[in-house]
Amino acid sequence: MVRQEVAGGVAVLTLANPPVNALGAAMRAALDAAFAQAIADDSVRAIVLAAEGRVFVGGADITEFGKPQQPPSLPDVLERLDASPKPVVAAIGGAALGGGLELALACHGRVAAPAAKLGLPEIKLGIIPGAGGTQRLPRLIGPDAAFAMMLTGEPASAERAAALGIVDAVVLGDLVAAARTRALELADSGALPRVRDRSDTLTPDAQKAFEARAAEAVKRDPDATNVHALVRAARAGLERDFDAAVAVERAEFRTLVEDPRSKALRYAFFAEREAARVPGLPKDTPRRPIHTAAVIGAGTMGGGIAMCFSNAGIPVTVIETEEGALTRGLDRVKGLYAGSAKRGSITEAQRDARIGRITGAIGLENASHFEIVIEAAFEDMGVKREIFSRLDAIAKPGAILATNTSYLDVNAIAAVTSRPQDVLGLHFFSPANVMRLVEVVRAEKTAPDVLATALDVAKRLNKLPVTVGVCFGFVGNRMLERRSRAGERLLLEGALPHAVDAAVTGFGFKMGPFAMGDLAGLDIGWRSRKDFGGRAPVADSLAEMGRFGQKTGRGFYLYPDGARTGSRDPEVEALIGRVAAEHGVTHRSFSADEIVARLMYPMVNEGARILEEGIAARPSDIDTIWINGYNWPAWRGGPMHWADTVGLKTIAEALSRFAAETGDDSQEPAPLLRRLAAEGGRFADWTAA
Ligand code: 3HC
Secondary structure, three states, X not given: OEEEEEEOOXXXXXXXXXXXXXXXXXXXXXXXXXXXXXXXXXXXXXXXXXXXXXXXXXXXXXXHOOOOOOXXXXXXXXXXXXXXXXXXXXXXXXXXXXXXXXXXXXXXXXXXXXXOEEEOHHHHHOOOXXXXXXXXXXXXXXXXXXXXXXXXXXXXXXXXXXHHOOOOEEXXXXXXXXXXXXXXXXXXXOOOOOHHHOOOOOOHHHXXXXXXXXXXXXXHOOOXXXXXXXXXXXXXXXHOOHHHHHHHHHHHHXXXXXXXXXXXXXHHHHHHHHOOOOOOOOOOOOOOOOOOEEEEOOOHHHHHHHHHHHHOOOOEEEEEOOHXXXXXXXHHHHHHHHHHHHHOOOOHHXXXXXXXXXXXXXXXXXXXXXXXXXXOOOOOHHHHHHHHHHHHHHOOOOOEEEEOOOOOOHHHHHOOOOOHHHEEEEEEOOOOOOOOEEEXXXXXXXXXXXXXXXXXXXXXXXXXXXXXXXXXXXXXXXHHHHHHHHHHHHHHHOOOHHHHHHHHHHHOOOOOHHHHHHHHOHHHHHHHHHHHOOOOHHHHHHHHOOOOEHHHOEOOOEOHHHOOOOEOOHHHHHHHHHHHHHOOOOOOOOOHHHHHHHHHHHHHHHHHHXXXXXXXXXXXXXXXXXXXXXXXXXXXXXXXXXXXXXXXHHHHHHHHHHHHHHOOHHHOOOXXXXXXXXXXXXXXXXXOO
16 A cells, blocks of 8 residues: 655655545555654665655545544654654645645655645535644645635645745656655755744734634635634634644544534535446446537537537537527637636636637538537427437437437437437536536437447536436426425415525525526526426516516516616515415415425425436435536535435425425325335435335
8 A cells, every 4th residue: 555665765655545545544554654664764864755646645535534533543643754753755746635735744845746736625525624734734834825725625736836835846857756856855954844843934914814814704604614613723823832733623623524514515525426437337338539529509508518628628619500690609609718818717828729629610511520419509399309310411420419408308309310329418507618517318229338428528528427317307407396386386375585585595505596597587487388388477477577587687686777686676576466366375474494395395305206217326416416506505415415314204294294285296205205204214325226
């Protein structure tokens, strides 16, 4: 697990525990032993710590959290490393994250390759650094800069890390050789620079800046237990000696590991990775080569998808039916890139290269030579079938033909071609160039290599693909429809839009369903209900009045003078009263908890049906979809994980009650939910039969 080679007075310890050299118990013990051996070896004057593979160290082993700790602990190992009488230099070739960076910070020198990334992402897991990170990083780069890094959890590039003073140098050539040279320099000079001994960085100005940033962070996210803990730990470093402050950090860390928020975030971390494993799709499934792509349709979705390909370095052609639409679409894309360059999120050279990789063409016949064609035309079965039947005649043999549909039957689309094995759905979320989630819709006849290739392509585009089966609305929109329906019902029963939205934001969503509807445009749901059936009496009445939401200045709320946040409108509240009366529904009042239950339990119920039908492979895939595509608060772990925390019996009983109260039988618990509730089971333990 740790290789040791001694040459020229330097012991090079190489961590070799793929894929990420996580610092689990065995690795900690091996590291500890290797250090002890190097320190005891008289021929060794200095030590280099290096790692095999793309990642230096991905952190503590997250799977061990919440389990009894096996010695030696990481803080203990780092303590001994820090106290080493021989200098230790870290050679950081890839990501040094969490415990990985803490390990490097306990060394006496650090050099990094240009590809290295250094950060303390613990905040994203609901915890804080627990092996000295909250103490050593501030001492190394100052309390404000360190707090800023720990607060976002975003890693710094090697270049940035050097500028901040986290690493001594960025090395272009042989990293281990450079680390050896540095280690011998330190040995020769007799210096043992320990980060723990630094205090020159703890200036009054930096402390003041830290306090200001801390106050703002706590104000922005008052419920985030770990943000409070981070502030306390970082502040302890300014008020106490190193060892006492490390003890504060450790105590905070231990408490947070048991926090349900952290449990949910850790669950979400593994859920995301689990989604990559598709049942029945072996890892070694062959892939089709993809070098070029075509996108059909230059609308918002088509343009956004084209940007994803271009951003990933894949040349892409956008195909339209007429010049005007193409020019408008490409101009919009150029505008978005220009905006990114102006904000500084990409360089001007990147902007030009990205724009340069997108070309336009008129006429579907131009789709003949691409390895993947993604149709992003109008959401209409007739239009899509027409395009696919023409594509069947045009596209080269073996090309992957994907439809970017949010609802439609991909089997029916595939059926118009003579090559249904090459067809699948790629449901991007809007804005496609920003949102990470892609529902990859595996149709009945989709070939394994087509699915495997599509998943790879999505990953190349920096997306998070989750494989789903064919049904109306797939996983995300099918469950969303349940929430929308329940929301309408709540309005009729007397919960006003602002009360519903407040309950939902109180639950942790960034936006409530009605504010969201206004932002997306109420005409969208209205048109789709016209096409696909279904009624939302309040939303439809508003749309019929031309109240489409923000874009018309009026929807569920009023948006005077282009306001981005809506204000209550008595007219809408009166309208809701009239519609309720027409439907013979009497008003009552609802607590925020009741509103949440009314909205979310039916979604959980639909999730159970989705599992029963095999549309999603596992509950965690549903959760990954909701966290990444619909802004479900990650610290609640997604609807299925959350349901387990509420208790399935509670949910099943409530659903039966809702069904009785509303007369809507579809609210009755699904058989799977009913069974798990009766057995005292959890979704977490469920596996497909
Ligand atoms: N612990 C346990 N397993 C880990 C892990 C960790 N810290 N980091 C990654 N893994 C596992 C993943 O689950 C995955 O397993 P699988 O192949 O069985 O699904 C495998 O390693 C590869 O991970 P990725 O698919 O994410 O690989 P990438 O190459 O895409 O990314 C990475 C590598 C950037 C290191 C990414 O894995 C990552 O961000 N890891 C987590 C980083 C992190 O949060 N570290 C802090 C941990 S908490 C901590 O250190 C506490 C300390 O302060 C005491």
